[in-house]
Protein backbone atom coordinates (compact mmCIF):
# COMPACT_ATOMS: atom_id res chain seq x y z
CA UNK A 1 0.00 0.00 0.00
CA UNK A 2 0.89 3.65 -0.24
CA UNK A 3 2.50 5.64 2.53
CA UNK A 4 0.53 8.56 3.95
CA UNK A 5 2.77 9.15 6.97
CA UNK A 6 1.73 12.27 8.90
CA UNK A 7 -0.68 13.42 6.20
CA UNK A 8 -3.80 15.06 7.68
CA UNK A 9 -7.08 13.72 6.33
CA UNK A 10 -10.72 14.73 6.79
CA UNK A 11 -13.31 12.16 5.71
CA UNK A 12 -16.88 13.45 5.75
CA UNK A 13 -19.47 10.91 6.87
CA UNK A 14 -16.90 8.51 8.29
CA UNK A 15 -18.92 7.08 11.19
CA UNK A 16 -19.96 4.02 9.18
CA UNK A 17 -19.97 2.27 5.80
CA UNK A 18 -17.57 3.35 3.07
CA UNK A 19 -16.43 6.48 4.94
CA UNK A 20 -15.41 4.46 8.01
CA UNK A 21 -13.44 2.05 5.80
CA UNK A 22 -11.71 4.99 4.08
CA UNK A 23 -10.79 6.58 7.42
CA UNK A 24 -9.36 3.31 8.77
CA UNK A 25 -7.41 2.61 5.57
CA UNK A 26 -5.89 6.11 5.43
CA UNK A 27 -4.98 5.80 9.13
CA UNK A 28 -3.39 2.38 8.54
CA UNK A 29 -1.15 4.08 5.96
CA UNK A 30 -0.05 6.68 8.52
CA UNK A 31 -2.51 9.56 8.07
CA UNK A 32 -3.96 11.48 11.03
CA UNK A 33 -7.73 11.54 10.81
CA UNK A 34 -10.70 13.78 11.40
CA UNK A 35 -13.76 11.53 11.66
CA UNK A 36 -16.97 13.37 10.80
CA UNK A 37 -20.58 12.42 11.40
CA UNK A 38 -23.96 14.12 11.53
CA UNK A 39 -25.95 11.96 14.02
CA UNK A 40 -23.94 8.79 14.71
CA UNK A 41 -21.68 9.91 17.57
CA UNK A 42 -21.21 6.42 19.05
CA UNK A 43 -20.26 4.85 15.71
CA UNK A 44 -17.85 7.74 15.00
CA UNK A 45 -16.15 7.26 18.39
CA UNK A 46 -15.82 3.52 17.65
CA UNK A 47 -14.07 4.28 14.33
CA UNK A 48 -11.72 6.76 16.07
CA UNK A 49 -11.01 4.25 18.84
CA UNK A 50 -10.10 1.52 16.33
CA UNK A 51 -7.58 3.92 14.76
CA UNK A 52 -6.10 4.90 18.13
CA UNK A 53 -5.79 1.20 19.05
CA UNK A 54 -3.45 0.62 16.08
CA UNK A 55 -1.31 3.56 17.19
CA UNK A 56 -2.92 6.18 14.95
CA UNK A 57 -4.46 9.58 15.64
CA UNK A 58 -8.12 10.40 15.17
CA UNK A 59 -10.46 13.17 16.33
CA UNK A 60 -14.24 13.10 16.00
CA UNK A 61 -16.05 16.22 14.82
CA UNK A 62 -19.82 16.43 14.51
CA UNK A 63 -20.97 18.59 11.60
CA UNK A 64 -23.85 18.51 9.15
CA UNK A 65 -21.82 19.15 5.99
CA UNK A 66 -24.93 20.02 3.97
CA UNK A 67 -24.87 23.32 5.89
CA UNK A 68 -22.21 25.79 4.71
CA UNK A 69 -21.42 27.11 8.20
CA UNK A 70 -20.97 23.61 9.68
CA UNK A 71 -18.83 22.42 6.75
CA UNK A 72 -16.62 25.51 7.15
CA UNK A 73 -16.35 24.88 10.90
CA UNK A 74 -15.35 21.24 10.26
CA UNK A 75 -12.45 22.27 8.02
CA UNK A 76 -11.46 25.08 10.41
CA UNK A 77 -11.32 22.71 13.40
CA UNK A 78 -9.36 20.21 11.27
CA UNK A 79 -6.75 22.83 10.41
CA UNK A 80 -6.63 23.99 14.04
CA UNK A 81 -6.29 20.45 15.41
CA UNK A 82 -3.43 19.30 13.20
CA UNK A 83 -2.06 22.55 11.68
CA UNK A 84 -3.08 21.73 8.11
CA UNK A 85 -5.30 19.50 5.92
CA UNK A 86 -3.63 17.48 3.14
CA UNK A 87 -6.47 15.16 2.15
CA UNK A 88 -10.22 15.84 1.95
CA UNK A 89 -12.56 12.97 1.14
CA UNK A 90 -16.08 14.18 0.35
CA UNK A 91 -17.95 10.99 1.22
CA UNK A 92 -21.10 11.98 3.17
CA UNK A 93 -24.18 10.92 1.27
CA UNK A 94 -27.81 9.89 1.54
CA UNK A 95 -30.63 8.57 -0.66
CA UNK A 96 -34.32 9.54 -0.75
CA UNK A 97 -35.49 7.38 -3.65
CA UNK A 98 -38.73 7.77 -5.56
CA UNK A 99 -40.02 8.07 -9.11
CA UNK A 100 -39.75 11.70 -10.14
CA UNK A 101 -43.53 12.21 -10.39
CA UNK A 102 -43.82 11.18 -6.73
CA UNK A 103 -40.59 12.80 -5.51
CA UNK A 104 -41.11 15.51 -2.92
CA UNK A 105 -39.24 18.77 -3.44
CA UNK A 106 -37.86 18.39 0.09
CA UNK A 107 -36.29 15.02 -0.87
CA UNK A 108 -34.79 16.50 -4.04
CA UNK A 109 -33.33 19.42 -2.05
CA UNK A 110 -32.02 17.31 0.82
CA UNK A 111 -30.18 14.84 -1.44
CA UNK A 112 -28.64 17.63 -3.54
CA UNK A 113 -27.58 19.57 -0.42
CA UNK A 114 -26.17 16.53 1.38
CA UNK A 115 -24.40 14.84 -1.55
CA UNK A 116 -23.36 17.76 -3.77
CA UNK A 117 -23.48 21.09 -1.92
CA UNK A 118 -21.53 19.48 0.96
CA UNK A 119 -18.63 18.75 -1.42
CA UNK A 120 -18.75 22.36 -2.66
CA UNK A 121 -18.76 23.75 0.92
CA UNK A 122 -15.93 21.52 2.17
CA UNK A 123 -13.79 21.91 -0.96
CA UNK A 124 -14.20 25.70 -0.90
CA UNK A 125 -13.17 25.83 2.76
CA UNK A 126 -10.14 23.57 2.35
CA UNK A 127 -8.80 25.03 -0.87
CA UNK A 128 -7.22 28.14 0.68
CA UNK A 129 -5.01 26.22 3.15
CA UNK A 130 -4.13 23.75 0.37
CA UNK A 131 -3.22 26.57 -2.05
CA UNK A 132 -1.04 28.10 0.66
CA UNK A 133 0.74 24.78 1.12
CA UNK A 134 0.85 24.12 -2.63
CA UNK A 135 -0.26 20.58 -1.92
CA UNK A 136 -3.55 18.78 -1.60
CA UNK A 137 -5.64 15.76 -2.46
CA UNK A 138 -9.41 16.04 -2.82
CA UNK A 139 -11.25 12.79 -3.46
CA UNK A 140 -14.98 12.86 -4.06
CA UNK A 141 -17.24 9.83 -3.74
CA UNK A 142 -19.61 9.74 -6.69
CA UNK A 143 -21.47 6.59 -7.88
CA UNK A 144 -21.91 4.48 -10.98
CA UNK A 145 -25.46 5.86 -10.89
CA UNK A 146 -24.01 9.31 -11.62
CA UNK A 147 -22.62 7.85 -14.85
CA UNK A 148 -25.51 5.62 -15.92
CA UNK A 149 -28.62 7.15 -14.32
CA UNK A 150 -31.09 5.04 -12.36
CA UNK A 151 -34.89 4.94 -12.39
CA UNK A 152 -36.19 6.02 -9.00
CA UNK A 153 -32.98 7.88 -8.15
CA UNK A 154 -33.17 11.11 -10.19
CA UNK A 155 -32.15 13.22 -7.18
CA UNK A 156 -29.29 10.88 -6.18
CA UNK A 157 -28.04 10.43 -9.76
CA UNK A 158 -28.17 14.19 -10.37
CA UNK A 159 -26.16 14.82 -7.19
CA UNK A 160 -23.56 12.21 -8.18
CA UNK A 161 -23.34 13.49 -11.79
CA UNK A 162 -22.87 16.96 -10.27
CA UNK A 163 -19.96 15.61 -8.23
CA UNK A 164 -18.28 14.57 -11.50
CA UNK A 165 -18.61 18.10 -12.95
CA UNK A 166 -17.32 19.59 -9.69
CA UNK A 167 -14.35 17.20 -9.68
CA UNK A 168 -13.27 18.00 -13.24
CA UNK A 169 -13.78 21.78 -12.88
CA UNK A 170 -11.90 22.07 -9.58
CA UNK A 171 -9.12 19.85 -10.95
CA UNK A 172 -8.62 22.40 -13.73
CA UNK A 173 -8.68 25.35 -11.27
CA UNK A 174 -6.05 24.09 -8.83
CA UNK A 175 -3.78 21.75 -10.81
CA UNK A 176 -1.02 24.35 -11.16
CA UNK A 177 -0.67 24.34 -7.34
CA UNK A 178 -0.02 20.59 -7.10
CA UNK A 179 -3.53 19.92 -5.81
CA UNK A 180 -5.26 16.93 -7.41
CA UNK A 181 -9.01 16.40 -7.48
CA UNK A 182 -10.40 13.00 -8.40
CA UNK A 183 -13.51 10.93 -7.79
CA UNK A 184 -14.26 7.27 -7.24
CA UNK A 185 -17.52 5.77 -8.46
CA UNK A 186 -18.49 2.72 -6.38
CA UNK A 187 -20.92 0.15 -7.70
CA UNK A 188 -23.08 -1.71 -5.21
CA UNK A 189 -21.43 -1.93 -1.77
CA UNK A 190 -23.47 -3.42 1.12
CA UNK A 191 -23.87 -0.67 3.77
CA UNK A 192 -26.73 0.99 5.68
CA UNK A 193 -27.36 3.11 2.56
CA UNK A 194 -28.07 0.10 0.33
CA UNK A 195 -29.74 -2.03 3.05
CA UNK A 196 -33.17 -0.93 1.81
CA UNK A 197 -32.82 -2.77 -1.54
CA UNK A 198 -34.74 -6.01 -2.03
CA UNK A 199 -32.93 -9.35 -2.43
CA UNK A 200 -34.27 -9.47 -6.00
CA UNK A 201 -32.72 -6.06 -6.83
CA UNK A 202 -29.38 -7.10 -5.31
CA UNK A 203 -29.35 -10.39 -7.26
CA UNK A 204 -30.06 -8.49 -10.47
CA UNK A 205 -27.08 -6.17 -9.83
CA UNK A 206 -24.81 -9.16 -9.18
CA UNK A 207 -25.96 -10.75 -12.45
CA UNK A 208 -25.11 -7.58 -14.39
CA UNK A 209 -21.66 -7.32 -12.78
CA UNK A 210 -18.87 -8.98 -14.82
CA UNK A 211 -16.99 -9.90 -11.63
CA UNK A 212 -20.19 -11.56 -10.38
CA UNK A 213 -20.29 -10.20 -6.82
CA UNK A 214 -20.89 -7.11 -4.72
CA UNK A 215 -18.02 -4.83 -3.67
CA UNK A 216 -16.59 -4.23 -0.21
CA UNK A 217 -16.10 -0.85 1.53
CA UNK A 218 -12.39 -1.71 1.87
CA UNK A 219 -12.10 -2.05 -1.93
CA UNK A 220 -13.34 1.53 -2.34
CA UNK A 221 -11.03 2.64 0.48
CA UNK A 222 -7.87 1.24 -1.13
CA UNK A 223 -8.59 3.17 -4.36
CA UNK A 224 -9.02 6.34 -2.29
CA UNK A 225 -5.72 5.66 -0.48
CA UNK A 226 -3.98 5.37 -3.86
CA UNK A 227 -5.47 8.65 -5.13
CA UNK A 228 -4.42 10.30 -1.84
CA UNK A 229 -0.83 9.12 -2.17
CA UNK A 230 2.22 10.81 -3.70
CA UNK A 231 2.31 7.97 -6.23
CA UNK A 232 -0.90 9.41 -7.76
CA UNK A 233 0.62 12.91 -8.16
CA UNK A 234 0.06 12.97 -11.95
CA UNK A 235 -3.60 11.89 -11.83
CA UNK A 236 -6.28 14.58 -11.67
CA UNK A 237 -9.83 15.14 -12.90
CA UNK A 238 -10.41 11.39 -13.18
CA UNK A 239 -13.40 9.25 -12.24
CA UNK A 240 -12.34 5.76 -11.15
CA UNK A 241 -15.11 3.16 -11.10
CA UNK A 242 -14.91 0.54 -8.34
CA UNK A 243 -17.79 -1.60 -9.49
CA UNK A 244 -16.65 -5.02 -10.71
CA UNK A 245 -17.13 -3.78 -14.29
CA UNK A 246 -20.83 -2.90 -13.87
CA UNK A 247 -20.52 0.42 -15.74
CA UNK A 248 -17.61 0.58 -18.19
CA UNK A 249 -16.83 4.13 -19.39
Ligand SMILES: NC(=O)c1ccc[n+]([C@@H]2O[C@H](COP(=O)([O-])OP(=O)(O)OC[C@H]3O[C@@H](n4cnc5c(N)ncnc54)[C@H](OP(=O)(O)O)[C@@H]3O)[C@@H](O)[C@H]2O)c1
Pocket residue numbers: 012013014015016017018019036037038039040041063064065066091092093094114115141142143144185186187188189190191192193194
Ligand atom coordinates in the same frame (compact mmCIF):
# COMPACT_ATOMS: atom_id res chain seq x y z
N1 LIG B 1 -23.06 1.79 -0.65
C1 LIG B 1 -23.05 1.88 -1.97
O1 LIG B 1 -23.40 0.93 -2.69
C2 LIG B 1 -22.59 3.13 -2.63
C3 LIG B 1 -22.43 3.13 -4.03
C4 LIG B 1 -22.00 4.27 -4.66
C5 LIG B 1 -21.72 5.41 -3.94
N2 LIG B 1 -21.88 5.41 -2.58
C6 LIG B 1 -21.57 6.63 -1.86
O2 LIG B 1 -20.64 6.37 -0.83
C7 LIG B 1 -20.82 7.32 0.22
C8 LIG B 1 -20.96 6.57 1.54
O3 LIG B 1 -22.11 5.74 1.45
P1 LIG B 1 -22.35 4.50 2.43
O4 LIG B 1 -22.94 3.43 1.61
O5 LIG B 1 -21.15 4.24 3.24
O6 LIG B 1 -23.54 5.11 3.34
P2 LIG B 1 -23.85 4.98 4.92
O7 LIG B 1 -23.36 3.67 5.44
O8 LIG B 1 -25.29 5.33 5.04
O9 LIG B 1 -22.96 6.14 5.56
C9 LIG B 1 -23.21 7.48 5.25
C10 LIG B 1 -22.34 8.37 6.09
O10 LIG B 1 -22.59 9.73 5.71
C11 LIG B 1 -22.87 10.47 6.89
N3 LIG B 1 -23.73 11.62 6.60
C12 LIG B 1 -24.92 11.62 5.98
N4 LIG B 1 -25.39 12.87 5.90
C13 LIG B 1 -24.46 13.67 6.48
C14 LIG B 1 -24.36 15.05 6.71
N5 LIG B 1 -25.31 15.90 6.31
N6 LIG B 1 -23.26 15.53 7.33
C15 LIG B 1 -22.28 14.70 7.75
N7 LIG B 1 -22.32 13.38 7.56
C16 LIG B 1 -23.40 12.87 6.94
C17 LIG B 1 -23.50 9.48 7.85
O11 LIG B 1 -23.36 9.97 9.19
P3 LIG B 1 -24.63 9.93 10.20
O12 LIG B 1 -25.01 8.47 10.34
O13 LIG B 1 -24.13 10.53 11.44
O14 LIG B 1 -25.73 10.71 9.52
C18 LIG B 1 -22.62 8.26 7.58
O15 LIG B 1 -21.41 8.35 8.28
C19 LIG B 1 -22.06 8.14 -0.15
O16 LIG B 1 -21.67 9.35 -0.76
C20 LIG B 1 -22.77 7.25 -1.15
O17 LIG B 1 -23.58 7.99 -2.02
C21 LIG B 1 -22.31 4.29 -1.91
